[in-house]
Amino acid sequence: MTPAARERLRVRVPVLCACAAAWILLVAGPGGTAAHAHHAAAIPGTILGTISGTILGAMPLALGWALMLVAMMAPLLTAPVRHVRDRSFARRRARAVALFVAGYGAIWSAAGAALLTVALAGRRSAPESSVPVALATLIALVWQFSPAKQSCLNRCHAHAELAAFAPAADLGALRFGLTHGIWCVGSCWALMLLPLLVSRGHLAAMAAVTLWILAERLERPMPPGWRWRGPGKAVRLVVAQSRLRLRART
Amino acid sequence: MSFTRSNVFELGGDWADPILWYARGVAAMQARALAEPTSWRFYGAMHGIDQQLWQLLGYLSPSDQLPSSALIQRFWKQCQHGSWYFVPWHRGYLLAFEANIRAEVVKLGGPQDWALPYWNYFKPDQSQLPPAFASPDWPDGQGNNPLFVPQRYGPSDDGDVFVPVDQINLDAMTDPDFTGVDSGGSPGFGGVDTGFEHGGRVHGALETQPHDWVHGLVGGGDPQTQLPGLMSDPDTAGLDPIFWLHHGNIDRLWEVWRENPPAHVDPTDPNWVNGPGSIGQRIFSMPMPDGTFWDYAPGDMADLGKLGYTYDDLSPVTPAPSPALRLQRLGVAPLAAQAMEGRTAMTRAKNVEMVGANREPLRITGSEVRTSVQLDQGVRRKVSASLSLAAQEGTPDRVFLNLENVRGLVDSTAFNVYVGLPEGANPADHPELLAGSIALFGARKATLADGEHGGQGLTFVLEITKIVDRLHLHNALDVNALNVRIVPVKPVPEAAQVSIGRVSIFRQGR
DSSP: OOHHHHHHHHHHHHHHHHHHHHHHHHHHGGGGGHHHHHHHTTSTTOHHHHHTOOTTTTSOHHHHHHHHHHHHHGGGGHHHHHHHHHTSOGGGHHHHHHHHHHHHHHHHHHHHHHHHHHHHHHHHHSTTOSHHHHHHHHHHHHHHHSHHHHHHHHHTTOOOOOOOSTTHHHHHHHHHHHHHHHHHHHHHHHHHHHHHHOSSSHHHHHHHHHHHHHHHHTSOOOOOOSOOOOSHHHHHHHHHHHHHHHHHHO | OOEEEOBGGGSSSTTOHHHHHHHHHHHHHHTSOTTSTTSHHHHHHHHOOOHHHHHHHTSOOTTOOOOOHHHHHHHTTOOOOSSTTHHHHHHHHHHHHHHHHHHHHHHTTOOTTOOOOBOOTTSTTOOBOOHHHHOSSOTTSOSOOTTOOSOOOTTTTSSOOBOOGGGOOOGGGGOSOSEEOSSSSOOTTTEEOOOSSOOOOBOOHHIIIIIIHHHHHHHOBOTTTOOBOGGGSTTTGGGSHHHHHHHHHHHHHHHHHHHSSTTOOOOOOHHHHTOGGGGTSOOEEEEOTTSOEEEEOGGGGSOHHHHTEEESOOOOSSSOOOHHHHHHHTTOOHHHHHHHHHHHHHTOOOEEEEEEEOSSOEEEOBTOEEEEEEEOHHHHHHHHHHHHTHHHHOOOOEEEEEEEEEEOSOTTOEEEEEESOOTTOOGGGOGGGEEEEEEOTTHHHHHSTTSTTTTOOEEEEEEOHHHHHHHHHTTOOOOSEEEEEEEESSOBOGGGOEEEEEEEEEEEEO
């Protein structure tokens, strides 16, 4: 293993562990969060529960949204978290990463409120209808082709310079989290709407969207334009790595 | 048949036969249309192309027919920079180019064993541009010499093209590892394993020096139009015939690094051996003179014997790098230092952490810019302790200066970086405090928000271990801050918009 690969693992392992934990909680379902279930009715606007009675329905809204975020977005954070960690003093690394994640989470929380409201409106206006899902799919497709989405994706690759000393270092890490969150929301919002509207196969939809956004983040930045953006590199990567491993065994 | 690449200054004359045949081969490739895969401009575009820039420089016109999109997708913009694929990709690129020129040479009745010469600017009296490239005329006085390009301006942008020998170095040859890290420590001799994720913002040691520096200073820029010289920008560099002789030397240095000493080895990681195809990226592919396409991977580039060529000079260019010499400098007895050397190699730097950084981004304008790197006293003491304990532990820290997020619009910008210069001192009087020299080859593209690097710029890493050792031995390391002075080779105009996001210092050790 190369030195750079070892450094990547130092971040990738805890990030993927957090991601896996979130998926386990989601899959385990209401039983896994039974302790929180009685709070759900007490929280105004437990939208997910109202929407669909999905696996998240029994959870308090914030917890459900947070779990969904960790499960879907954590794998995307390996590179920026590594940047924050690498470019901070060792004694400040945990604090800087926490501030980055806080900024990133704050943006996605705000976006979540908007997305959940839209999802609720969609479900209420057409209960048991597939029209909201079809409409959201159309929007996601248009956004997928758009130059605006490419601009957002490009900026997700930016590694901002970070101040080293407090308080500028704290502000810098937080600002990087906020900025990264904005571009991440910009590139993912339409896709994130889909699992919120799907009443059956909610987790499968989440898993599919997670893989999709992870795959498209592997692509290099490119000039914005109307074009199809798919998981081409990710597919090639999986095929090539599978071949390498097979060859190594034989 | 095996081919031998020879020093361009030692061929027997300014227009010795190998150079004359090279010029004829270049002329033949230049005569072909852009759309032909073995044309001169097609090969240039394989390194990089910015159509607007090519038009401004007169290398692309509206009447040019572009190749098919399939050919463009397969071949253009392949160059590997800021990656551990830097040297192997360029080796294959050179081999394919050389095969195309040789085919033309043979077609014209020239020698079948023709090989590409190289330009070793490090040799005494060989730093000037080879004369055949500086003359607009063929040796018979006729114009239209294909080796001459007007867009080659030199270090002072005045058309005097040479490599300033006091500003290039072979420090990369002493780097013990081929591959390094992008977290502030050594980027390695050959560059960083960038993994599956998009990366490429840190250049390897050989790429930084002498590669980038020679590109920037040979190319220079047009003082009237502010357009770059061909060699200064990755998107135009492959159009200059001297590009291939410069890269011949870089390729030779890779081989010298591997042979001297034998501990220097290429990566064995499957992702390097099998190349970018193994991580879902485009494979390396070159159009050959017989109309076929040659695909290759870095692992195919490892053995010059199998590739069928060698160099006339693969002798060591510097005294063999020795950790023992450093240990002796730090006060370890010679015999003990020798005994520790093996252990030092075994415990090569694993941990990288920041020692200090400056507080504000820097705008590089004019002829000098200063900043101060504030040190974290806890980490600074850790560095001092590792140097003091060199005799017991044998693994003193290595220390690196990082110029992070370097952005700019003019790739020919180049500057020297000094660390620890006393106030009022003339930098030229203190070569011992020269951390290194940076040329912004590739910075323009890395500055574009929608470019390949997402606008984050490049990060340059200079090893300052010797300077830190010296400060330690002079009891001058116990300080709160270290001065960093950036001295451009020529004044940097505001319009170049050159900036450094942060200047930082990292330690690499236990």
